[in-house]
Amino acid sequence: MSACANVECHPDRGCDLGENELQNCPNWRAAAKTRVSSDLQNPQQREVEGAVLPWSGNAFGTEALSFVASRSNPITIAVVGPYNSGKTTLLAAWYLLVTRGIFPSGSKFSGSYTLGGWENISHRLQWSEHAGPTFPAHTPVGGRNAGMLHLAFRREADGVLRDYILIDAPGEWYRRWSIAEDQPNAEGARWIAANADLFLVLADSDSLTGEERGETRQTLQHILDRLGSVLEGRPLALVWTKADKHPKPEIQKAVRDAALLASNSLREFEVSVFPKADEELVSRRFLDVLGWAFNQPRRRVQPTPIAIQRSEALGIYGRSFGCE
Amino acid sequence: MSDANVLLLGESGFGKTHYGTQLLLRLRGKECELSFREPPTNISPFDAAITHLNKGKTATHTSSGVYVESRWPLKDTQGRQFDLIWPDYAGEQLTHITTRRFVTPEWRHRICESSGWALMLRLRKLNVPKDTFVKPLANLAPSSSPKTLQKISDQARLIELLQILLYTRRTGNLLPITTPQLTILLSCWDEIEGLEPDVRPAMVLASRLPLVYSFIESNWKPSSRVIFGLSALEKELNNKQADEGYIDKGPAAFGYVIAPNGTRSDDLTLPIRYLVERPA
Numbered sequence: 309m310s311a312c313a314n315v316e317c318h319p320d321r322g323c324d325l326g327e328n329e330l331q332n333c334p335n336w337r338a339a340a341k342t343r344v345s346s347d348l349q350n351p352q353q354r355e356v357e358g359a360v361l362p363w364s365g366n367a368f369g370t371e372a373l374s375f376v377a378s379r380s381n382p383i384t385i386a387v388v389g390p391y392n393s394g395k396t397t398l399l400a401a402w403y404l405l406v407t408r409g410i411f412p413s414g415s416k417f418s419g420s421y422t423l424g425g426w427e428n429i430s431h432r433l434q435w436s437e438h439a440g441p442t443f444p445a446h447t448p449v450g451g452r453n454a455g456m457l458h459l460a461f462r463r464e465a466d467g468v469l470r471d472y473i474l475i476d477a478p479g480e481w482y483r484r485w486s487i488a489e490d491q492p493n494a495e496g497a498r499w500i501a502a503n504a505d506l507f508l509v510l511a512d513s514d515s516l517t518g519e520e521r522g523e524t525r526q527t528l529q530h531i532l533d534r535l536g537s538v539l540e541g542r543p544l545a546l547v548w549t550k551a552d553k554h555p556k557p558e559i560q561k562a563v564r565d566a567a568l569l570a571s572n573s574l575r576e577f578e579v580s581v582f583p584k585a586d587e588e589l590v591s592r593r594f595l596d597v598l599g600w601a602f603n604q605p606r607r608r609v610q611p612t613p614i615a616i617q618r619s620e621a622l623g624i625y626g627r628s629f630g631c632e
Numbered sequence: 633m634s635d636a637n638v639l640l641l642g643e644s645g646f647g648k649t650h651y652g653t654q655l656l657l658r659l660r661g662k663e664c665e666l667s668f669r670e671p672p673t674n675i676s677p678f679d680a681a682i683t684h685l686n687k688g689k690t691a692t693h694t695s696s697g698v699y700v701e702s703r704w705p706l707k708d709t710q711g712r713q714f715d716l717i718w719p720d721y722a723g724e725q726l727t728h729i730t731t732r733r734f735v736t737p738e739w740r741h742r743i744c745e746s747s748g749w750a751l752m753l754r755l756r757k758l759n760v761p762k763d764t765f766v767k768p769l770a771n772l773a774p775s776s777s778p779k780t781l782q783k784i785s786d787q788a789r790l791i792e793l794l795q796i797l798l799y800t801r802r803t804g805n806l807l808p809i810t811t812p813q814l815t816i817l818l819s820c821w822d823e824i825e826g827l828e829p830d831v832r833p834a835m836v837l838a839s840r841l842p843l844v845y846s847f848i849e850s851n852w853k854p855s856s857r858v859i860f861g862l863s864a865l866e867k868e869l870n871n872k873q874a875d876e877g878y879i880d881k882g883p884a885a886f887g888y889v890i891a892p893n894g895t896r897s898d899d900l901t902l903p904i905r906y907l908v909e910r911p912a
Contacts, residue, residue, distance in 0.1 A: 361733050361796060365784075379806060407760065407787060409842025416850035417843060418805065419795055423788040462808075462850045469806050 365424035367455040373473065376421060376458055382471035385601050386500045388535070389510030390527045391479035394549030398510065398579065399457060399476055400430040401594045410591060411461065412599035418460040418469055425457050461602065472602065475500055486530035506543040506604045507535060508597065511563050513548050513580075516555035525559055529566040536570030543604040544571035547597055551578035575600060636908035637717045637745050639812070641793075642752030644723030647819040649691045651752070651864040651900070652702075652720050653681040657884040658900045659704060666716075666901035669707040677702055677720050685865075685883035688874035696722040699738070714908060730784075730793050735800050743800045748813040748907035751794075752862075754820050755840050758786045787843040794847065808853040815907050816848065821861035821890055823868065830894040833861040860903045861890030 330336045362375045376382050387395045403426040406417055420426060457474045477496055485497035509532060515524040535544065546567040555563075567574050577597045581590060642648040656678050659668050675682075677700040681691035699721040707713045719742070729735055735743070784792070803809060818824070818833050827836065837859055838845040848857055866886040869875050878886065888898050 361735075361799060365733070365792060379804065407785070407843050409838070409846060411846070417846040418850040419791065419847060421795070423792050424784060427784050427788055467808065 363421040365422065366428070367422050367425035367457055367476075373456055376471050376473065380469065380471045381606065382458075382473045383506075383602075383604070383606055384473045384475060384504045386475045386477075386504035386507045387510065388477075388482055388500075388507055388531065389479055389549075390483060390512065390515075390524060390531070393479060393510040393512040393515070394579075395476050395479070395510055396429050397581065398508075398547070398549065398594070398597070399426075399474060401579075401581070402474075402598050403427075403430045405591055405595060405598075406459070410595065412595060412602050414464050415461040415602065416464060418462045420457075420459050422456070422458045425455065429457075470602075475504060482531050483527055486527070486534040489534060501535065501538050504542070505607045506545075506601060507539070508545050508547050508601065509535065509567065510547050510549050512550055513553040513555055514550040516559050516563070517553045521555065521559055525562055528563050532563075532566040532570045539571060540607075542607050543573065543575075545575040545577060545597065545600060548576070548578045549580070551580040551593075552582040635715045635717060635747075636904075637747045638719075638904065638907055639742055639746035639749045640719050640752070641726060641749055641797075642723055642754075642819070643726050643757075644693070645757060646723060646752045646754040647862075647864055648723065648752060649678075649681050649694055649720055650685075651817070651819065651862065652718060653678045653685060653691060654864045654883060654887045655718070655900055655904065656702075656704070657682065657882075658887075659706065661884065664899045664901040665905045666706050666708055668705060669713055670705050672702065672704050674702065682883070684871075685869075685878060688869065688876065688878035690865075690869045690871045692871070694720060694722040696724045698722055699725065708905060708909065716904065716908065726793065729796055730789050733796075735796065740800055743797055746801075746812055748815065749797070750815045750817055750903065750907060752817045752819045753790070753837070753841070753844075755818055755836070756820060756823050758790075758841060760785065760787060760841065787841055790841070790844050791847050798851075805851045808856075809851055810853050810856045813907055814848065814852050814857045815903050816857070816859040817862040817903055818859065818890075819862045819864065821863040821888075822866060832859075832892060832894045833890050834859040834892065836861070858892050858903070858906050860892065860906075862900075862903065863888050864900065 373382075387398060389395050405411075407430075409417075411417060455476045457476065459472045459474070460469055461472070462469045477500060481494065481497040481500075484491060485494035485501070488494065489498065509528070511528055512524060515521065544567065546564065564576070567576075577593070577600070579593045579597060583590070640648055640652075656672075656675060658664050659666060661667065684691045699719060701717050701719050704716045704718055705713070706716050725739070729739065798805065798809075801812070803812070816833075816837065818836060821833075824836065834845070837848075864887045865883075866888060867875070867877075869878065887900050888896050889900055889902050890896055891902065
């Protein structure tokens with residue numbers, strides 16, 4: 309079915325290696341000689357013959373987000389932080405907890421259209437500028453898509469299903485945006501700042517303890533300042549990652565003050581994958597952040613509507629109806 | 633009289649053919665909740681398997697291109713009549729749906745025509761990999777190893793399959809699902825280790841595949857889902873050493889189900905009765 313050399317890739321739904329242009333993907337190029345009549349060239353034909361799926365299983369780009377947005381108004385959670393601040397570890401830890409059946413209380417796991425993306429980050433946990441296969445967000449400078457991971461949960465109390473989109477983007481995006489909001493290559497961060505329902509800003513305790521602590525503090529202050537200017541009352545939490553390390557009080561205070569300036573209803577959390585001996589405590593700390601994020605209200609004003617790419621996506625998940 | 637069109641979902645080696653064969657043999661008798669109201673016109677898809685079992689050996693693997701449907705004329709103990717459409721096929725076809733992410737026109741038709749789904753899960757073959765299940769979160773330390781494509785975990789694959797089937801059928805889950813009804817069969821129950829006596833099959837699924845369990849519990853109405861344990865053969869057979877008991881007593885003397893409340897029954901038709909008789 310796939311016209312790509314990697315049989316598990318579905319180029320019509322996005323390149324598995326995260327390339328925006330298929331011609332840049334080595335797997336796609338490798339299959340060029342054998343690709344006589346590409347599925348991509350005739351998508352309508354495929355749809356007539358069978359069912360093509362509107363989600364690839366990997367991380368969403370903004371366009372595929374419309375698939376989930378068409379059934380419910382998802383709550384969008386932006387995980388914001390400088391490079392190497394533990395964003396992906398936070399997301400991966402959540403997924404591992406979910407696969408163990410550990411969720412925020414009062415909710416049940418109802419699905420995910422980015423299972424492949426979750427699996428990938430839980431296997432390998434560090435972002436790099438070398439672009440992971442599933443996260444177009446890590447395309448080098450100039451890339452415009454954030455990696456979006458989806459989870460659906462049903463509240464036990466009222467049976468309501470809620471979709472959550474967790475946005476992960478390279479720390480570099482936020483750094484650039486914090487320095488100059490309107491520069492062209494800060495577009496990704498601007499989109500996230502404009503569209504997310506709530507923000508988790510990650511403060512890397514390890515980095516804030518080490519030699520580069522001054523620089524890290526400055527980056528965080530800039531990001532928090534910028535975020536504060538566009539927050540408009542949306543919830544913000546400061547998450548101290550790698551919290552087994554303890555930055556000096558004055559450093560902590562400087563970061564906290566910047567966060568308090570950005571939001572007067574600030575929440576603070578600490579997470580760390582240590583100590584190994586107390587797995588329950590480790591899990592609970594990660595879960596506390598997720599539970600808080602899941603319980604925040606959606607922003608009052610809805611984000612700019614996202615163009616629906618496929619009419620088929622509309623309404624399909626909205627209700628049950630049979631196969632005509 | 634209505635047709636009950638069961639979409640039997642089981643990956644390769646999960647026991648679809650053995651269950652179909654044993655079900656057919658049970659339906660011939662009169663001891664079960666469901667039975668034939670007249671002999672089925674054609675049992676050829678199961679002929680070879682019946683022969684193998686009577687010799688005390690396992691049935692052979694169903695060829696990968698094969699998909700056959702049998703129409704079985706049934707009645708229940710109250711005399712109600714219906715036809716059960718029962719398929720047999722190679723489980724690879726199901727795996728291809730998730731790996732290729734494409735539903736063929738034939739499968740699309742089957743998915744849409746089905747009135748109930750029976751999902752077979754052989755727990756011994758389904759693992760929650762150590763690295764994502766029992767690995768302490770501390771092992772999440774960043775690695776600099778080059779990114780390699782990982783095979784998706786069993787739990788994620790099964791959930792993706794159900795999501796694809798629901799999408800194909802145009803069944804949304806904003807509200808819990810009533811149709812298609814879902815029967816989970818935890819197959820080869822006899823080989824599951826460490827089971828408490830009288831344990832409810834739902835609890836076994838919840839502890840072994842928590843994500844799958846939560847997905848099902850969250851998305852199907854309680855009245856539209858049920859979880860059975862199933863041991864179609866009751867013991868492990870192989871294709872070399874004949875089992876004397878099977879030769880002497882016949883395959884119909886073997887096999888059992890574990891009802892949702894944990895009680896054991898020899899009536900292998902119970903999960904099917906559940907699928908066809910519950911209100912839609």
